[in-house]
Structure formats: structure tokens, C-alpha cells
Amino acid sequence: MYDAILERLLDGSTPPGSSLGIDSLARELEVSPTPVREALVQLEHTGLISRVALKGYRVAAPLSSEQLAELFDMRTILETAAVERAVSQVDDLVPELRAAHARQVLCAHRVRKLRGADGRPTDFSDLREYFAADWEFHLTIIRASGNRFLLKTAESLSAHVHRLRQTADHGTTDLEQAVDEHAAILAAFESGDPERPLVAMREHLAAVARRVSAAG
Structure with a gap:
């Protein structure tokens, strides 16, 4: 239900x-x-x-601009902290992150096929699967941090991420960009450079915040 x-x-x-x-x-x-x-x-x-x-x-009403700013501030604090800790587990993380990204790519493909004349998906169940795959990519990194409290906090944020999508045209507008930005984060981890994943994650979250602000 x-x-x-x-x-x-x-x-x-x-x-x-x-x-x-x-x-x-x-x-x-x-x-x-x-x-x-x-x-x-x-x-x-x-x-x-x-x-x-x-x-x-x-x-409820969609998130206000102030709430959105606070949400992205919290996500940036939490997820960059997770990235800093996950780089030491890169050998175990990269295969899992590749699998998570592959699932997101597949789900994105399904959503694209179901888009109607107005550009929106005609079957929300596929869009919901895409949302889950998108968030799972982030959770894969957070789990690799090895900090149970970071993970618990991230899981508590999942409901607010739902509200974020409610605010930003149901989350359909940045599907292609999100897939590409996740690919950049994956490539950064694969590079072995401990600084690149941190930069890639910051750039991704900042880009999502800009897109949400533009959509609002």
C-alpha cells in the first residue's frame, strides 16, 4: 500500500x-x-x-527553495564524507558501482522508450525503478564508507529525495545528465586517484541542485 x-x-x-x-x-x-x-x-x-x-x-506542498538548499547542503556534507572514506575500499567498491550504474543505464533506457509526446514516461512503475536505481548508485558508495551512521542518515534522507523529485517535474528532466554524471563518478573511482571521486561527486550534486532550481 x-x-x-x-x-x-x-x-x-x-x-x-x-x-x-x-x-x-x-x-x-x-x-x-x-x-x-x-x-x-x-x-x-x-x-x-x-x-x-x-x-x-x-x-504536502513541494519543497521550498530554502528546503531544497538545505537538502543539497546536507547531501553534499554526507556524500562527500562517504566518498572520502570509500576510496580506501576502491577494489571492492568499483565492481559493485559498475553493476549499480549498469542497472541505472538499463532503467533509463526503459524510461526513454516509454516517453509520450510530452516527453514524460507513460508507465510510472518504470520511472520508479529508475529512481531506485539512481539512489542505489549513491547508497553503494555510502555503504562502502563503512560508517553505519552515514548510511542510516542517508536512508533517512530517501523520503526527502522523493520530495525532491516531486518538486522537479517528477525527476524526469535530468535523466540523461544524471546517468552521464554517475559514469563520471565511476570513472573517477576507477582512476585510482583519491581526489577525483570527491570532485566528481561535488560536481554532480551541484549540477542536480542547479537543474532542480531551474525546474522550480
């Missing part, structure tokens, strides 16, 4: 401010109200929805 409702939040079918009724969602999804209620409680913690007294749940 969590994934089913999340898909509605991110594919544009339930825009910010929309009501989310437990009973109506249960009828549409053909389930009892209990799992819907539980999913909405989980989603409230992500910030994607909010509970309004006596009115139920509503889809």
Missing part, C-alpha cells in the same frame, strides 16, 4: 493540496482501510503528506 500510494504522489495524479481519504483509497485499491491507514502514517513521516485535524490527510 505504501508503494501504491507513493506512486500516486509522485506521478502527478494527486497534486499538492489534494485530499487523501482512507475509505476512498481503500475502495480504489480494493483493500481494507487498515493497510491504507498504516501506509498513510508511514508516508506522513516522509513529509510527502500531512495530517490535518478533522480533515484527514493531504498531499
Whole structure:
């Protein structure tokens, strides 16, 4: 239920401010109200929805420009720290990072094939798989840092990354650029130069921030 409702939040079918009724969602999804209620409680913690007294749940507004700046500041602090620690594990990391990037490339290819006349994907399940593959590339590096608290913090940010995509035209506008920038990060790790991955990650996050600001 969590994934089913999340898909509605991110594919544009339930825009910010929309009501989310437990009973109506249960009828549409053909389930009892209990799992819907539980999913909405989980989603409230992500910030994607909010509970309004006596009115139920509503889809939250997209991240503000100030919130976006804070999110990218946090990601830059966290992910550059992870890169600095992961370079010592480059022999183990590179094969896993290659696999993660290959999956992202495949998912990006599927999304491109499903784009409609307006340039947006016509099947959100493939787009959701692409989002997961994109984030998994980053998590692969963070796991290689060997710091469980960095990883736990990154996992807690995943919901806010969902909100970032909600803000930036559902995350479809920078698919090609993100794939290319991840390839540059992979090449930097493959080079054996401990400084290049740090530079590549900083450039990637800065580029994503610029694209999100332009889209907003």
C-alpha cells in the first residue's frame, strides 16, 4: 500500500493540496482501510503528506527553495564524507558501482522508450525503478564508507529525495545528465586517484541542485 500510494504522489495524479481519504483509497485499491491507514502514517513521516485535524490527510506542498538548499547542503556534507572514506575500499567498491550504474543505464533506457509526446514516461512503475536505481548508485558508495551512521542518515534522507523529485517535474528532466554524471563518478573511482571521486561527486550534486532550481 505504501508503494501504491507513493506512486500516486509522485506521478502527478494527486497534486499538492489534494485530499487523501482512507475509505476512498481503500475502495480504489480494493483493500481494507487498515493497510491504507498504516501506509498513510508511514508516508506522513516522509513529509510527502500531512495530517490535518478533522480533515484527514493531504498531499504536502513541494519543497521550498530554502528546503531544497538545505537538502543539497546536507547531501553534499554526507556524500562527500562517504566518498572520502570509500576510496580506501576502491577494489571492492568499483565492481559493485559498475553493476549499480549498469542497472541505472538499463532503467533509463526503459524510461526513454516509454516517453509520450510530452516527453514524460507513460508507465510510472518504470520511472520508479529508475529512481531506485539512481539512489542505489549513491547508497553503494555510502555503504562502502563503512560508517553505519552515514548510511542510516542517508536512508533517512530517501523520503526527502522523493520530495525532491516531486518538486522537479517528477525527476524526469535530468535523466540523461544524471546517468552521464554517475559514469563520471565511476570513472573517477576507477582512476585510482583519491581526489577525483570527491570532485566528481561535488560536481554532480551541484549540477542536480542547479537543474532542480531551474525546474522550480
